[in-house]
Amino acid sequence: MRKWIILVLVLLAVAALWPWYVGGQVEDTLSAEMDLRAGGLELRHEPGIYERSYREARSEGTLHVRDGTTTYEIPLRHEVRHGVLGARVETRLDHAALDDALADHAALAAVLQRLEPEAESRSGLGGGVTTRVQVQGTRLDIAQWSAVAEDRESESPLWLEFEEALGQFAWSEEQAMASLSIPRLRLDHADGTLVFEGLRQVLALEPDADGAYGVLPDYEGGVAADRMEWMGPGCEGSLLLERARINAFQSTHGDRLDSRARLEIDRMTVTRGTQRVVRHSGPMDLQLGLERWDRAAVEQLAGTLRDPAHRRQEAEQRRDLTHAAMIDAVSQSLERSPAVTLGAIMNDEPERRLELEGNLVFSGTPDGFRMRPVEAIALDMQAAVGLQWPESLVGLADPQPFNRVLAAAEADAWLERDGEILSGTLAMRDGRIHVNDRDRTASALGLLFAAAGGMF
Numbered sequence: 001m002r003k004w005i006i007l008v009l010v011l012l013a014v015a016a017l018w019p020w021y022v023g024g025q026v027e028d029t030l031s032a033e034m035d036l037r038a039g040g041l042e043l044r045h046e047p048g049i050y051e052r053s054y055r056e057a058r059s060e061g062t063l064h065v066r067d068g069t070t071t072y073e074i075p076l077r078h079e080v081r082h083g084v085l086g087a088r089v090e091t092r093l094d095h096a097a098l099d100d101a102l103a104d105h106a107a108l109a110a111v112l113q114r115l116e117p118e119a120e121s122r123s124g125l126g127g128g129v130t131t132r133v134q135v136q137g138t139r140l141d142i143a144q145w146s147a148v149a150e151d152r153e154s155e156s157p158l159w160l161e162f163e164e165a166l167g168q169f170a171w172s173e174e175q176a177m178a179s180l181s182i183p184r185l186r187l188d189h190a191d192g193t194l195v196f197e198g199l200r201q202v203l204a205l206e207p208d209a210d211g212a213y214g215v216l217p218d219y220e221g222g223v224a225a226d227r228m229e230w231m232g233p234g235c236e237g238s239l240l241l242e243r244a245r246i247n248a249f250q251s252t253h254g255d256r257l258d259s260r261a262r263l264e265i266d267r268m269t270v271t272r273g274t275q276r277v278v279r280h281s282g283p284m285d286l287q288l289g290l291e292r293w294d295r296a297a298v299e300q301l302a303g304t305l306r307d308p309a310h311r312r313q314e315a316e317q318r319r320d321l322t323h324a325a326m327i328d329a330v331s332q333s334l335e336r337s338p339a340v341t342l343g344a345i346m347n348d349e350p351e352r353r354l355e356l357e358g359n360l361v362f363s364g365t366p367d368g369f370r371m372r373p374v375e376a377i378a379l380d381m382q383a384a385v386g387l388q389w390p391e392s393l394v395g396l397a398d399p400q401p402f403n404r405v406l407a408a409a410e411a412d413a414w415l416e417r418d419g420e421i422l423s424g425t426l427a428m429r430d431g432r433i434h435v436n437d438r439d440r441t442a443s444a445l446g447l448l449f450a451a452a453g454g455m456f
Contacts, residue, residue, distance in 0.1 A: 042066040045076075056081050060094065062101075072108060073101045091119035091131075114138055130170040137163040143189075159188040176205040176213070192233055198226030208252070215299050215306075216257070222247040239396075240269040256336060257298050260289040270396055287343035297332035301325050327373075331366035334376070338362050351386040351420040358382075372431070379428040387420050413438065 048060035057080035065072040075094035093112060102109035115138060121131040143158035162185040170177040179202040187194040203221035207213055224245035231238040243266035250259040265284040290298075304310055304325040313321060330338065339361045346354040362369070364376040385406065390399035406422060409415040414435050415422040427434045433441045 075101050089121040133167040135165050156190040161186040178203045193231045195229045196225045200224050215302050218251050220249040238271045241265050242267040252295055255295050257293045257295040258291050262287045285345040289341040291339045292336040293338045294333040297329045301329040330362055331369055351388040352392045353386045354389050355384045375431040381426040384421055384423040
């Protein structure tokens with residue numbers, strides 16, 4: 001009997017002390033500075049005052065958001081309630097301190113006050129934080145935002161309207177995840193209206209060996225919309241995409257970088273005024289892959305393209321610098337035989353179908369590539385196109401130029417007819433180009449240099 005009494009007393013003591021233990025573990029997690037850098041965006045939560053009692057705690061902190069050279073400091077208040085296996089944290093804006101903290105960004109302060117974001121987080125005993133953020137639906141003129149205004153030539157309003165949005169974030173030392181759901185989002189300006197329905201996004205980021213995410217972190221994610229519709233001014237025409245989604249991933253293996261992106265659309269409808277011009281009942285599937293690239297070289301290329309000084313260059317000079325940076329990235333990756341893969345499918349019906357598949361591989365030495373880049377390229381491409389494919393573009397583009405191109409390609413044996421289908425193959429090795437097993441180097445190189453616009 002005495003043993004049972006002692007056991008009960010021990011359990012009661014543990015139960016009484018458990019909230020203190022949980023509170024201490026949670027305080028260690030929430031009082032630690034959380035830092036997440038991904039691409040050009042940096043999020044850092046800096047803890048402030050932390051006052052803990054038996055079953056709850058109150059805390060203050062500052063969320064530092066850095067985008068390029070601009071930093072925003074957003075003051076927050078946290079209400080913590082200790083549970084059995086962790087804590088629940090309710091976070092609100094510190095409205096009294098917000099205007100002073102964002103004195104140089106009054107527009108952002110006004111938007112945050114209007115959206116009234118509310119966050120509920122969970123923190124476990126093992127560390128890590130999962131947060132659910134909800135913001136109120138609103139309508140805003142974002143034309144005056146500095147990040148938007150600097151890329152716009154027009155001074156007309158740019159209205160952003162969305163319904164109540166829900167975001168979720170999970171952060172730990174092993175992974176960072178983010179998701180966003182918006183039932184309806186609308187963007188209005190003088191040139192037309194863009195509407196998303198059922199907009200969803202999810203992203204999972206993996207840190208490197210040092211725990212940093214860097215400029216090009218490994219990731220897996222996607223964006224999807226049930227409907228995406230573009231309507232021209234005065235309802236002159238519209239483009240409707242149904243079930244459009246993009247999935248992508250990027251992974252690092254040692255110093256090698258691989259990435260792939262895929263765009264899928266179930267159906268596309270084009271209207272001109274009140275008359276429906278064309279409907280694509282079949283799918284559209286576009287895929288792009290980068291394989292066996294040198295990670296450091298691609299990071300250097302990304303850094304060059306993101307550099308504000310690069311963006312301020314004149315268009316022609318910026319183009320030349322971009323070409324030079326791309327050549328450097330290829331040159332530094334050559335020992336791995338980097339590749340670019342492409343796949344495209346449009347429409348189900350054979351006579352309206354377009355299908356492309358290509359594989360471009362670079363090889364050789366950096367000096368050889370710079371002097372004779374064409375000889376460092378190995379290209380294999382297959383194409384198949386239905387004779388009625390150009391007509392499926394009515395409303396998006398004039399089909400006549402495409403009809404003339406297909407007729408010329410068939411007449412010159414670049415494409416061969418099989419019923420309602422034109423198909424062909426292209427292979428490049430050692431600077432020689434074969435189309436349907438015929439050497440067409442001279443004419444193909446003429447087209448290549450014309451399309452490259454002086455890149456080589």
